[in-house]
Structure formats: C-alpha cells, structure tokens
Amino acid sequence: MQVALFIPCYIDQFYPQVGIATLQLLEKLGCDVSFPLEQTCCGQPMANSGFASLSKGCDANFVENFSGFDYIVAPSGSCVLHVKEHLQDAAHPEKAANIRKNVYELTEFLTDVLKVEKLQARFPFKVGLHNSCHGQRGLHLSSMTETMTPSFSKPEQLLNMVTDIRLSKPKRNDECCGFGGTFCVFEEAVSVKMGKDRVAEHDDNEVDYISGGDTSCLMHLEGILKRQGSKIKTIHIAEILNSSL
C-alpha cells in the first residue's frame, strides 16, 4: 500500500514532532510511506479568507506532488477537508479528482482503511479530547451533538486502545475552539474568548493534556494555556498513538 504523507505547512514549520509521530505510526502499522519533498500547503488559508482564486498555483503544486499514490494521509482534519472539498487543477482534473477521493485524515485512515484494532501504545495521563470542527462536522470523524444520529468517535476509538490513558470529555463536547484560520487575528477578541472557554472546561476536568487531530486548534489553545501559565499541555493525537511511555 503506497501512502503519501501530507504534512501541512504549519506542522512542517512549527510542529515537526507531529509529522514524525505520524510517519512512525504509519510505518509501524505496515504502510509504505513516502513524503513528497516539494509539498507546501493545501491552499486553505487563502480559500477560507475568500481568496480561493489565488490558490491555483498552490493547488497545481499539490496535485503534482500527490498524484499516483493509493492514499494520501495527513495529521490534520482541517487541511484534509479543504483538499476534499476544494482541490482543483484545470490542467489535470482527473488527478485532482483522484486525490480528493483518496485523501484521508490520520484517524479515519487508521480506523476505516487500516481497520486498526490494537495499538502498542502507552500514555499514562489524563487527556481531554478536543474535537476539531472540520474533522468532526466536515469529515464526520465522530457523531455531533446537533444531529440525532447514533454516537461514535473515531479518535476516541483509537485512544481507547492506548494503555493507561484516562480520557475525559469537556462539558460541551463539540464546541469550536475559535481558531478558525485568519479568524484568529481578524476576530481576535472572540477567538481568544472561545479558546479560553474551551480551556476552562478541560481545566475543570483536571486533565494533563488536551489532544486532538488538528494542530491548528492545538496551537491556539497552547498559546492561551501558556499565557495563563497553565500546567496543561497540548499534544497531537498522533503523538499519543505513537507513544510508548
């Protein structure tokens, strides 16, 4: 199985450990993983700001890098959703369509494609899971409190395979953290307030870590936690699933 690893730009630049954990985890699970070296970004920052028209070059580069693989996997619900919904390449429409079909967020790839049932991972801490909106409502990684459908959660299903982990749910299990791309600076006050409220609920649960599938949410929450001088740390779900503490 040929898997291409897609590492979103901010993970590449600021959180390389998330990329490393993802790569190691996929290899542990028997995937033949390639990392296309000329990848940059999925184009989401532009598109969500209203500049989808500017992302053609970025899209073309994405298609060039990620064509020809069985699967494309990324440790980010948000970027995967963007590729699924908006990747276009006028010169190679079929290649773009194939990528849109074969791109997976890490946890759904593990549960739905690899059908992982066991993990050799140990993480002896109390962890609060943050559901990213794009992962949850966009990619349906878990059921949502708004809709009246049976409850499930792909990330939780995986975390439950980790030894000694203690999972806790915040009071509002699927409220947005307020990152929202450029929203985090253009609507700074609301963005920070939303983040503070998320943090407070995890704080009430006395967690050691807040984890989730989207580094962008975690970066925002981390920024708030650090400013507050909190003991709570953030960690990407890939790092937990790959850990052997």
Add this chain to the structure above:
Amino acid sequence: MKISHAALAEKFIADEPRTDWHDDTLWFVREKRDKAAHGLPEWEQLREWGSQIKDHTLSNLSNYLKEFEEKAKANGIIVHWAGDGDEHNKIIHTIIQKHKIQKIVKSKSMLTEECHLNDYLQEKGIEVVDTDLGERIVQFRKEAPSHIVLPAIHLKREDVSETFHEHLQTEKGNNDPQYLTEAARQHLRDKFVQSELAITGVNFAVAETGGFVVCTNEGNADMGAHTAAVHIACMGFEKIIPKAEHLAVFLRLLARSATGQPITTYSSHFHKPRPGQEMHLVIVDNGRSKQLGREDFRNSLKCIRCAACFNTCPVYRRSGGHSYQTAVAGPIGSILSPNLDMKANADLPFASTLCGSCTNVCPVKINIHEQLWKWRQVIVAEGYADSTKTIGMKTMAYLFSKPSLYRFAGKMGRRMMKAFPFMTNNKFNVWYKQREMPKPPKESFREWYLKNGKINRK
C-alpha cells in the same frame, strides 16, 4: 463607515461575566433544542421534509404566490405587493391615513424591523407599540432586538427592572421577573384595548387556502388582531408553503428548533377578516428576488427564522446580536445581509470560524457555513476585502506555489523568531495580544526527514 463586527464584539467581550452569562443562557436554549429533537425519532426525516418542501416552493415560487393571492383575495383579504422596505412602509402608512388611526399595536414581525417601519412611522408622528415583552423592552430602550426570537436576550433582569422603573414607574431595584412581567402586562393590556390597528408578522402563508399562520408564545398577535378594526399582516414572499398539511412539518420543527418547546403556545390561523374588520396582507420582496437569482445563496430563503443557528453559534453567543448591526443577526443574517448591502456587510461572512454547527441545527437544512465560505469568495472578487489582507494573501499564494521559496521563507521566519522573539512578540502581532507564539523548533519536518526518514521514491 460602519463599525466592524470585530470591534463591537471586542467591546461586548470586555464585560466578561456578562459575556459568559449571555453564552450560557443561549447554550441552555440550544440544549433544550437538542432534548426536544432527541424526543422525536423522526427528527432528521422531518428536517429533510422541511428542506424539500421549501426547495420545491422556491423553485415554483411565482405560481404559489399567484395561487395564494387569488385565494386570499377570495377570502376577503386585501393583498398588497411591496418591492422594497420603503414601499412596504408607504403602504402601511396609507392604510393608517385612510382610517385616521392613532393607536397601533404590533406583534411578531422581524420584517418590519428589516424595513425600519417604526422609525418611518415615528417620523410621521405615529407611534407603534411593540407588544411582545422582549420587543417592548428594547423599544423602551431605543435599541434594536439582538435576537430574532429572544429580542432582549442581551439584557439581564436588572436592566429590565431599570428600564421599567423609568418607563412604567415600577419599584426601583425590584428585579422579580413575575413582578416585572405583571407590570408589562398591565401596561400592554391598555394598549391592546385602545388599539385601532394591529400589525403582525406571518410565519407561514398557505397557497392552497389563502390563509396564514402566526406563531407566538404570548398570544399578542391574537390580542391585537382580535380587538383592532384593521389587521395588517406583513410577510417576506418566502413565507409561502404550498399546502396546509405542510404545517404538520413546519410547526413541529419551528418551536423545537427555536426554544425546545414541542409547539408554540399559540399557532393562530387567519383566513379572512371577521365581520366589520379589514384585513390587509403586505407581501414584500426587499432583495429577495435578487437572492433567489444567486444560485449559491438562494436557499437561504428557506429560513423559517427559528434562530437555532444563533443559539448554537459560538461567535454569536460571545459577540451579541448588536455586533452584527443588521435586523437579522447570527449566521443566517451573515448570509442574508451581504445580499442587501455587500459593502456595508462585507465583514459578516468572516465573523465565523466555519465550524458548521449552524448547518447541523438548521431545521430546513440550509448549508449556512458553506454559504459563508462562498460569500467570502464573492466579497473578495467584488473588491470589498481590505487591502492589507489582499497583499498578505497574494504573497502567501505565491510562496505556496514555489516550494523552494516557501522553505526559504519558513526557515527565515523560524530563525527570525528564535533570534529576535520581539520581532513577533510585540503589540503589532495580534496573535500575541492574548496568546503565546509557538516555540520555533530547530528544524522543519522536511529537514528532519531528509536526515532521518526514507528518501522519497519520486
């Protein structure tokens, strides 16, 4: 220039305990909605039906409107058509003048807010009394409603007590809700008894019968319409539904979505004037045809104004309705308002994280967050994005299309942050105002990979 949503939101949030209270109150309503929806095994099916009936109606709108007008006229209702808010106001003013009326009560009409009817009539020296409790409170305070179902939700009982003390001479400092409501009730009873004309909104207009339904909890639409000699009902043309049996879908969806009630306390069906009464119906366009012509946005006209999307919206709950400065605030307001004035409302589609919760609760399945995204593209294409954003985005797009340049910039950026943290951690960096920056790692993932990972086969 209009103050931005972001600036007004910041002002709102400055009072953090009040923001928390606002957020919790609306979240409570959202949870009531969840419970009510969970109580119906067929909830998702009902939403699907609601959505399909509305889709069908919008695609056959002219026929249903004609059918409705015909039937309504045959019932003895006088039907008027208004192209915009101004025409709507003029029509109502003409009716008032014809009857030389002074005393007017109004209930349940967001449309008259949209058309600024109160201001219009006030300029002509005519006073309209809003009779719904929340509406009356904000009217006393000369404020706009901040929510389409709970117009005074931004106010605490202390605020109401103060307002009533000033306008209704209630005891100063008496915050007892029952006492305050009773005072309002006594005050409004007088207004009802004296009123000569009642204005109401319309929730559903039924094409096959020519009648219309008004949903209220306080019963004020009935009180007004049943005492006054003239009843004027105002509706946006999208309120039409084909058949009376479709009410079985919408009445079940509406109140559950709005407040978690199984049904509104009053669902009043009006079919014809009672003997001696005059009944008018004003059907308003005011930009709706234009929205209908925008393929990506037309289905925003399916909205039944339940406000579930307000209550669930994490941004609305923390910024308050007034930060939107539109008659309809919240997520749905942000996709309706750019149609009316794109320039003035250019920032509203950006007042969202695109979390998608609005779309999930919407009882008629409007793809609200997708339309927010699409409006962003339209607003930028039409040149209403601010120029600093445009330059930034162009630079970013260029970088991301040139892998080596991207890597170079990334490296510089990280090095810069490491060497001179003050370059980024200063007051010009909005992120840093209330958040720390991520600590720059010593190498990027790619750099690590080249040293430690396998080399890509490509």
